[in-house]
Amino acid sequence: MKRIAVGGLSHETNTFAEGMTTFDDFARGRGFPGLMIGDELLQTLRGKATSSGAFLDAADEEGFEAVPLLWTFPQPSPMIEQATYDRVLGMFLEELEAALPLDGVLLQLHGAMVAEECEDCEGDTLAEVRRIVGPEVPVITTLDLHANITPLMVEQSDALVGYDTYPHVDSYERGQDAARLMIDMLEGRARPVSALVQVPMLIGPPRMCTLIPPMADIIALAHEVExxxxxxxxxxAGGFPFADIAHCGASVVVTADNDTDLAEAAAAEIAQAIWNRREDFRLELTPLSEAIDYALESGEGPVVLADGSDNPGGGAPCDGTVMLQAMIEADVPRSAVAIIVDPESVERAIEAGVGETVTLEVGAKTDDRHGPTLTLTGYVRMISDGRYVNRGPMYTNMEVAMGRTVVFVVGGVEIVLTEQRIQPYDCQALRSVGIEPRDCLLIGLKSAVHFRADYGPLAEAIFEVDTPGVHNPDVTKMQFLNLRRPIWPLDEDQLTEWTAGAEEADA
Ligand SMILES: [Zn+2]
Incomplete structure (x- = not known):
């Protein structure tokens, strides 16, 4: 029986966020354990709608042995301490060495991990994997749509299989693709060669959403080429624009069967199509007051406000108060804000007890870039353990742990206060604490795009609101020092023309 290793080393690193990501952040779970090895990895990921869940199913269906390595995917957060990256990578490589001999390696990497002294952690990880398994063993990884893909990543792997969806609802399907390609390689049916074209564009996350143009059209073209x-x-890959590294931005990788010219031409064709649509990728955010007035005037809900600047799914603190303050000041009825991370306020609310009125100092405890701490008097409607299981289309069946959670009601606004930083992309973030999204007039979410998978079908309207923060969807608000230049839209005056050509081709 062929032995194929299965592992995952994922992190989306927001280099603009305050503080550092430490070993504790990797070790801490978020509904699933933080660092999984051996049977724990197999048991946790089997049956889950992730690439690794697909690898394990493929092992059963195709008759290979899935050899577990290490799997970790902490909540996106600030720059990773170098010692932490070295330690986690060391643990991963130790499992890989112990798993030898292997016929193949299937990985689930994110593609936007940055450590203090390593701008390209995935390229570095893949190079280490290659060093250990040797040049002949196929190494294939899935990548998030927010990967910042580098030449090194292409060189050190046999194929990169990125998600085609944002919201990411195809992690499992891309895992199936990667496993199928692995089997085809092992059985001599495929000889993948890849070409990368990096597009000189930084795209704001809402414009990478694959449900709507222009990204929907680009993905349709990608499928046509495929x-x-x-x-x-x-x-x-739309890229993760909140990483101040040289290789940040959009890119295209095409993998062809032993035909480098074909791969290069196809990658250039798609990259050029992205560039040609750049005006459609331009993003304008809606002023908060305009979005709130829309809801108040229409009276039809739910109207969803996406506070992308404070999206914990992109490394933001998730305790920003700008949107919350505007909703309270506008005296919006029947509304909810999910979520505000504030362990101190959770503690105080629990001490006060359900049904009690209490004054809390809410939010903005991480930094001063996401609004002020608010002094709010309200009542404690509910206390929960903060646990739920995703029921929406994204990462379905994965368990989520918000930590101890309180619903704190101020006027017409129900505020979900939690201990843990969790992106509330699944409606269960509200339903698990007794708030039915369909009954709300206005819902403020700390999410840029992922919420659209589950909230989209029931939303009356959606607004990407203009708030400050370290995950500001308007990338022109961020200050880059290390990014390669020129790049659109930061340098659009100097960069009026661009012709795509493959920078790197590799076996
Ligand atoms: Zn992503």
Whole structure:
């Protein structure tokens, strides 16, 4: 029986966020354990809608042995301490060495991990994997759509299979693709070669949403190219713009069957299409007052406000108060804000007890870039353990732990206060604490795009609101020092023309 290693080393690093990511952040779970090895990895990921869940199912269906390595995917957060990266990578490589001999390696990497002294952790990780398994063993990884793909990542792997969706609802399907390609390689049916084209564009996350143009059109083109003879895989990565590194931004990787010219031409074709649509990728946020007035005037809900600047799913603190303050000041009825991370206020609310009125100092305890701490008097409607299971289309069945959670009601606004930083993209973040989204006039969410998978079908309207923060969807608000220049839209005056050509081709 063939032995194929299964592992995952994922982190989305927001280099603009305050503080550092430490070993404790990797070790701490968020509904699933933080650092999983051996049977714990197999048991936790089996049956889950993730790439690794697909690898394990493929092992059963295709008759190979899935050899567990290490799997970790902490909540996105600030720059990773170098010692932490070295330690976690060391643990991962130790499992890999112990797993030898191997016929193949299937990985679930994110693609936007940055440590203090390593701008390209995935390239570095893949190079270490290659060093250990040697040049002949196929190494294939899935990547998030927010990967900042580098030449090193392409060189050190046999194929990169990126998600085609944002919200990410195809992690499992791309895992199936990666496993199928692995089997095809092992059985001599495929010889993948890949070409990368980095597009000189920084795209704000809301414009990477694959449910709407222009990204929906680009993904349709990618699928059309993928159906051509000789093409094995097409990956369009929007990139993660909150990483101040040289290789930040959008990119295209095409993998062809032993035909480098074909891969290069196809990657250039798609990259050029992205560039040509750049005006459609331009993002304008809606002023908070305008979005709130819309809800008050229409009276039809739910109207969803996306506070992308404070999205914990992109490393923001999730305790920002700008949107909350505007909703309270506008005296919006039947509304909810999910979530505000504030362990101190949770503690105080629990001490006061359900049904009690209490004054709390709410939010903005991480930094001063997401609004002021608010002094709010309200009542404690509910105390919960903060646990739920995703029921929406994204990472379905994964368990989520918000920590101890309190519903604190101020006027018409129900505020979900938690101990843990969790992106509330699944409606269960509200339903698990007794708030039915359909009954709300206005819902403020700390999410840029992922919420659209579950809230989208029931939302009356959605606004990407203009708030400050370290995950500001308007990338022109961020200050880059290390990014390669020129890049659109930061330098659009100097960069009026661009012709795509593959920078790197590799076996
Ligand atoms: Zn992502």
């Amino acid at each position: 159906a051509r003879p000789g093409i094995l895989n097409v990956t369009v």
